[in-house]
Amino acid sequence: MSDISLSSSKSRQHSSSRSVKQPIFTRSFNMGFLSSLMLRANFYLLNIVMAAYCMTRFHASVSVAGVAVGVFTIGCLIARFLGGPAVDKFGLKNITYVGFAAVFVASALGLFGLIFTLLIGKEEPEAQREADMMMDDMALEANAQPVDFSETQATKSPAAKEPGTMRRMVNKSLELSVLPVGFVVFISYLAYGAICSYLDPFSVQLHLTSVGQYFFVVYALAMLVTRPLTAKLLDHRGPAPLMLPGFAVLAVGVGMLGIAPNAETLLIAAALIGCGIGAIQPTGLAMATAHMPKERFTVANGTSYMMTDIACGISPIIFGPVVSAIGYRGMYTVLIAVCIVGAAVFAVLHKKGRV
Template sequence: MNQKPKLWTNDFLMVSLSNFLLFISFYMLMVTLAVYSIEKFDASQSMAGLASSIFVLGAVLVRPIAGKMIGRVDKKKLLLIGLSLFFVFMLLYFPINHLSVLLLVRFIHGFAFGIGTTATGTIAADIIPSSRRGEGMGYFATSTNLAMAVGPFIGLWIIQHFDHKVIFIVTTILSIIAIVATLFLKVTKLEVVSHPISVKSGFRLSDYFEKTTMPIAILVAIFGFVYSSILSFISSYAEVINLVTAASFFFVMYAAFLLISRPFTGKLFDLKGENKVIYPSLILFAVGLFILSQAQHGMSLLIAGAIIGVGFGTFQSSAQTVAINLAPSHRIGLATSTYFVFYDFGIGVGPFILGFVLPLTGFRGMYVLMAVISLVGVLIYYFVHGKKAAVVQKEQQRTNNLQTE
């Protein structure tokens, strides 16, 4: 009897923990920095929004470089560099006394986050057995999804009950724990590549982006843009519709139902292919957004959170697995960074663009529009990947049937 290769190794747990702590710090800072900027520096709404999102711009700019480097250097060492820089820049938040300095620190802090999360994603892909990649990347992505729920919840709770500097204290402690967890990682070094590539000098786009990832990454950017409408505006929307208490549990429902669904969706991906998972998840995301747009009671808001958690959370991890599966093994780091560059770009530009849309549509109209874009995304997925994936799946089934005859 063939035994399944082991997934839950010590290395897998440690890299997932480091990733979780990085992302929980990211989301805690993301949801609190705008308020902090207004209260501490009397910043305008636009400048407060920039203080929050300029971090993402820093991450976007450094990811292609990190993706290029990770194929050539010790992955654990790169992760430790990213985490150490993240810790150092956390310390710089404490003495800040001017908005322009905060913007600079946030921007460079994003570099450290981009390096760290590119490394964690690549290390996870290397550690997970290829036959269980859909399931394994699903569980790994749960560390991000959980942070997406826990980070805003803790961050908002802290600023309601304590001084803003407590946020910086907590995130500094989390970065120290992430460094300690990484020290216990055992990452096998890639033998210096037997792929005699890139002898050519000069700038080449392929050195910084993985071309096989581009189609699915474009879709990821679109859905990152859509998801940013929730991340940036759910609190304001909840105030307008008088559901602030329920909204504080929105991300908790998101995480809880994503966790419940994860064992099934990951295994379904590995057994039946990505289309069986991605099409339903995109439709669920659209349904959840529509329910959110029509929410009148706390229960409908929480139901929307649960459906969006299963829909968007499942799509996110599935798309990352697709990106990794399509890339050559020596370019998994570039595939990971390319995926996150596009996702971060969607998340980063979303609040800025939607800030112009919101006065025209209102919150409910904006979320209806996001639901429509999600349904259009189903069609885009068909053309950029789904059609080809269906052909590959049929070929695999035919091969399996011939082998069993």
């Protein structure tokens, strides 16, 4: 009995020391964070200025410029589907190197991302780390049976064993149960995609270019402030008190942007839009993964972000002709209606228990 107690005590000490010796901010984490920052900064910078650049540099119409932005974003979506099988075949790091090399060919930030990626050290595989920790915990049980960790949880999941290549590919890339709430978030990102694509030429038209460059800074700060409150309300009140007001605030922000007579109104609109998206997007993501088994978290997240990518991709294509027909201010009026539709869709799905 004393031997078991001694063994348990040593195991706890070993497990405790193991957890203490695994800091979050390792070199690999820091380099990975910086490379991801370069990649996302590159994406958002291009997404914001591409329409105005096409119109200025190539004298393209608003509709054609919108198609250019849409194709750019849809290309990112296609890469999501191709990336999974490619990673399985060639390895995560190799695909990351190839991706950053391709970005470097086109872009002031791809080079830095590639350098940071090359500086990422060799990490112990996540599956092996979890296996070691599980073995430590099992040492506390005198009659515990050995566990085979040669397969990851993902490969043991029912979805991974289903017959049929096409079904396996769908299950690996999509979580169909996410689609209802994903569609709600999709509607909000139709408005967001139009704002991103056409803010630059709109601010030029208003002679507020110097202020327009701070639009997304204010937007990001508003989202940052909103996130903690969003999480707290979601835990205590559920999604409805967040989603419906989120769409309402987004609609007000879009409306203010459409009638903005000066810099102050433009920045207030940015803050309201940030608060609206800051309530809708994380709430939708939380709802998408709330009842997911651990092995499907990644697929559920990917499906949710896929919906936002699709929305951002087709939004400039849809609203380019709208701008040509009724102007930027008219487009923002239409976006108010989009927000109202989003709120209505959520209310119906929530009432039916689908989200």
